[in-house]
Structure formats: C-alpha cells, structure tokens
Amino acid sequence: MGNLLGNWRLKEPSTVEECDSTWGSDSESEQLAAEEDNGISESVSPVENEWPAGNNGDSPSKLTDSPEFLPKMKRSFYAARDLYKYRHCYPNYKKSRQPSEYRNLRFYLNMIPLVPDGIYIEEILTRWRGDYDKLEHNHTYIQWLFPLREQGLNFYAHELTQDEIKEFQSTREAKRRFLAAYSLMLDFYGIKLLDKGGNVARSSNWDERFHHLNESQHNYLRITRILKSLGELGYEAFKAPLVRLFLEESLHHNTLPNMQHSILEYFVYTIRRPSARRRLLRYARQHYRPVHAFLWGPPSKRSKPRSGDGAGAGSSGIRAPAPTPELQRKEEMNFIPASACSGTLVSFHHVAADCLDETTPLGYNIDGLEGPLIMMLGRNDYSEAVTL
Template sequence: QGLFPKIEFSPRSSSLHGSMGAQIGADEDAKRYRDGYPGQREKEDPKERANQKFYANEIKCEPDGDYIEEILTKWHGDYDLLEQHHGYVQWLFPIREQGMNPVSQPLTAYEVDEMIKDPAVLDRLRRSYRLMLDFYGMDLVNEDTGEVRPKKKGWQARYHNLSVSGHNFLRITRIIKCLGELGLAHYQAPWCEHFVRETFQGGSLAQCADSLVHYWIPVVKDDAAREKLVAEVAKHTSADGGEDKGG
C-alpha cells in the first residue's frame, strides 16, 4: 500500500471539485437524481431509443465503439483501452443527463420502463459493472447482496491508476447513478461501503475521499443505507472536521 499517499481529509475540503458553490450544486444534483428528475420533460420519440438498442446489441456505441457484447468480452482486462477510450462509459451506463459524449443519448423514462423488464438488459448491466470493477481493481463477490472486495491479484496497480486519474471519479458517479436507474439500485450502497473501507480505514484510496463524500454517497437511493454511510464517514472525519460532520 506504499503506492498510496496518506492525506488528511476534512468534510469542508473540496479540493477535487472546487468551491462551496460547486458543492451546493452537487447537493442539488444528487437530490434531483434521487427524486427522479421532477419536472423533466421528455417527448417520446422512436428515434431516441439509442440506449435500448445498444443494450439489445443492435447498434454500436459511438464514436469509435462496438456492440455491447463485443465490449463485454473483448475489452475486459484491456486496461489501456478502457482508460483512454472516452466514449463507451456513457453507453454502458446511461443516465438521464447529457454526458461529455455528444453522440450518446441521455436515458429516457420510457426507455427505463422497458429496459428494466428485460432480463438481458439486467444481465448486461451487471456484466458492464463487473467490467469496470475489474478495471478499478475490484470484484463483485456476491451478485445478490452486491458486496465488493479488492481483486485477489493486481488490485494495487489498479487502485493506483484510479487514484491518479480523476476523470474516473466522474465515471464512477455515472455508474452509481445508472445502477439506480436500471434495476441494480441495491448495488449502490455496497460499492460505497467498499470505498469507505478502502478510503478511510485502509487508506488505499484516500484520494477518493472528496468524491465519495460529496458525489457518490449522496446519490444512493436507499435513504437508510445512505444515512448509514454518512454516519460511518462521520466516524472517520469528525476529528478533522470538528463539529462539521459533512452533512
């Protein structure tokens, strides 16, 4: 674990994401997500079903992408490709917001209604999640509970890559949101629990602290699970943050 510098984290700090104004925006974004994007209007258009078609293995992701089955089989373990390709994550993990890939389509409510009924979609989403967990040095050890642990081999190098490549923090926010949209919401909290262990107890992912506290935990949809995570983080940060418990 010598690869990972120890940092002093305070809930008041937002060194990665910027000012207090940015934090207010993050809080509002998380609440809007948890509330199901109230007031967001969508006109059902047969042409705007790109996410559904991609998950049905009917179209390739763009730009310079592939069919989902090809990605899930041939891209697995190709860490350079997964790191450097900047267009596939928005397709594997669609959310109801426009991402940084202008060719991808935001997930729509009517797509969600149909996709969550399709066992093939759930299977591919779970495999997509496994793909990215492996990329981050982690493993889904229980598909029922969502428990995540470090990979048995090679996790140190993957943790180091995650710690020094901040754009992956944004990817993780998207992945957690997508799990909550497409039928795997019960995976959100266990992944965050893993980050709490590795960030505050082991220190191996100390650089994730800001994103974990301000961006990942707040989008966990299960209120009780989210509150439990907040309380657990407070145990580790109260000494640095005084009366400020990060809430």
C-alpha cells in the same frame, strides 16, 4: 388548462441544506447533537495523541477546535443540486422520446454500435476486459455503457427516458449485459462483484489498480455516473456496498485518500434512501480526520433557533449591527431577484411519487444561471461539476 399544466416546473432548491434530506427524519441527529452539547466527541487517533500541547498547556484538540484554526470549508452546492435532481427522478424532466428511438436499449441488445466508435456491446464485454489502457483512455464508451436521464460529454449518446427504463428493466438480455458491464468496470478499478446482491470486495490485483485509481481522478466522475445508472436501471441496492467499500479504503485503510471528497460529496448522495445514506455517513464520521472538518453529519442543536427568541441555541442573542450603506449596496448588487428564477411551486408528491422517501424543502429553479455560476468555480470544483 392542459398547456398551462404542461408548462409548470418544480422550483428547485437554492441552498445545500434544502438539497439534503439525509438527516431530516432521523431521531439520531438529535442524539448526536446532544452528545456534542455535552462535550462528548469522537475518539482521538493515535497520531493526534502524539501532538505536543500548546504553549499555554492547551490540548491539540482545543487548539484545532478554536474558530481561528478551523479551515474554511463548505459543501458544493452544484454537487448537492445535481444529486438532488437525480434522487428526485428529475422532476422537471422533458417529454419522452418515441419507442423507436430507444437507442440505449438497442445498444444493449447488440443491435446498434456505440457512436462515434462503431463498437458493439458484445465486443466491449468480451475483448475489453483487462485492457486497462483502453478503458482508461477511451472517453466515449462510458455514456453508452451507463446511460442516464441527462446529457453527457458524448453528444452522440442518448439520454434515457422513463419509458425506455421500463423496457430495459423487463428485458433479460439487456440486464445480463448491463451487469457484465458493471463487472467489467469494477475489475478496472480493482474490485470484484461477489453475488447478485451487489456485494463487492477487493480483487486479486487491487493494490495496483487502487494506486491507479487514486491518481486518475477523472474516474471519480465515471463512478458517479455508474452509481446513478445502477439506480436508474433497477440496481439501487448495488450502490451502498460499493460506496461502503470506497469509504473503508479511503478513510480507514488509506488506500484511496484522494477519493474522500468525491465519496462524501457525490457517491453517498447518489443513494436515494436517506436511511442508507445515514448509515454510510455515520461510518465516515467515525473515521474522518480532522473530526471538526466533517461537513456531512446531522445539523447541530447549536445551529437551530430556540423557540420564541429567534436566536440560535448557544448564541449570545445579540443582534448583528445594521450593514453600512457601502455593504448594503454590495449585497444588493449580488442579490438574485426571485423574478430571475423561473417556475411555479407545486406539490412534490405529484411530480415524483415514486421517490417519496425524499421530502426536502423546495427552493428556486436557477437553471438559467448554471453556466455563469460554474465559470466562477475553481478548477477542482469545476472538475467535479462536469457531468459525464
């Protein structure tokens, strides 16, 4: 029985919707959906007010809300699944290493250098601050400064374990250096840490650093890693202030326009508490343009089935025609059978009891298909899918 239990794996979600529990317990999602049904929409920006009307007198909002004008956008399943596993504390996590192999903790205690560079943590903290060229072009230190329970691009760096996390959080010297490393990276991005609560603000050289950050988009992967590591090592409360600042700069002040997608697909969803994610997404929804392209809000009532009729609210209720034989053959060729997905469905609460604020439906575990699927992505999606 012990071996059988040891081989159980939690079936992971198979859709973006199953990965995202942000709005599942929020009564406001019903209110916002009702506003949409009543024709209440977001305020129109001055730029939108200046658009000319169409040839038939239609307003620009009418034109852009028409189905033929809507861009074909969708959320990344790879991002959603990656952040789902992180928020749920890696339910299928492998066995921990022995305490003698706590290399992340020993690195932060200045006992061993990072590999392969041979640099100690104290040298990084004291000599690298303000050396923006080194912080930009060296790609091995970030996995050591911000360890995770997943493998990064530096295969010399070790993943965190649950036991090591507990030791790290109880070691004052390691925590002091970790916050110094966080402050070091914030300075590199043009941000300063204000207090022990994690509040942040622009630094004195923010203009120059934001310009660099807007163009150097590989740093968005680093920021995702930093946010994850904050949560692993006891600083979950530090995430929301940083993500809020990025939202304000990207959507309101337009100083980081290239960061919008990464903030909404990745940064927000590193935050484990759904209520904190909702607050950030409500703010983003107010400033995101065009309004109809905002993909991260609560599901509309129109997409929910009516009780008893099986049709979505607002739909005609007419069934789609049966697929032609040719279409049916194509669908069968693209269908992934359940037998290709490993795992046994078990209660999530038994696997990750310390993350009970995340209760989403469980789907299939398709880890074995991850490589082929990622190869099918476009260049932009793949760059976001790579884990540091």
